[in-house]
Amino acid sequence: MQTKLSKELSAANEFSTTDLLSWSFAKFHPRLALACSFQAEGSVLIDLVHRLRGSDFRVFTLDTGRLNQETYDCMEAIRARYGIEIEVFFPDATQVEDMVRQHGMNLFYDSIEKRKLCCGIRKVEPLKRAVEVERSLRASARVSVCHANNSTGRRRDL
Numbered sequence: 543m544q545t546k547l548s549k550e551l552s553a554a555n556e557f558s559t560t561d562l563l564s565w566s567f568a569k570f571h572p573r574l575a576l577a578c579s580f581q582a583e584g585s586v587l588i589d590l591v592h593r594l595r596g597s598d599f600r601v602f603t604l605d606t607g608r609l610n611q612e613t614y615d616c617m618e619a620i621r622a623r624y625g626i627e628i629e630v631f632f633p634d635a636t637q638v639e640d641m642v643r644q645h646g647m648n649l650f651y652d653s654i655e656k657r658k659l660c661c662g663i664r665k666v667e668p669l670k671r672a673v674e675v676e677r678s679l680r681a682s683a684r685v686s687v688c689h690a691n692n693s694t695g696r697r698r699d700l
């Protein structure tokens with residue numbers, strides 16, 4: 543037996559991007575946050591959400607400590623253009639220092655295990671903290687923007 547939310551989510555799969563964003567905010571605001579890596583997809587979603595809501599929405603990002611300067615420039619340009627706060631979550635510095643001392647700066651090239659270790663420290667742990675912020679707001683939904691290399695097509699995590 544499908545719940546009301548399950549039926550709504552099934553119907554949402556047919557929505558346009560703008561309709562999906564409108565529905566998501568109507569259903570879940572203020573417990574909704576946009577995770578952004580400041581690639582093209584995330585920047586477009588920020589623009590779409592801003593057109594729908596002004597600056598009344600939350601954006602967060604993970605700073606792994608290995609971002610390109612262009613990412614920071616894009617982040618600042620978006621912050622200034624849209625007048626939004628961007629919540630930045632960083633990895634634990636002590637864990638990063640220990641990992642780099644033990645395995646080197648580019649350990650993720652050495653093996654899958656080291657890649658998982660690096661991602662766990664630099665991405666997963668900060669993401670868990672970002673989600674805890676959502677939970678503290680009694681979050682029940684999150685729109686997630688994935689880096690183009692991690693997905694094909696449009697990804698929605700609701």
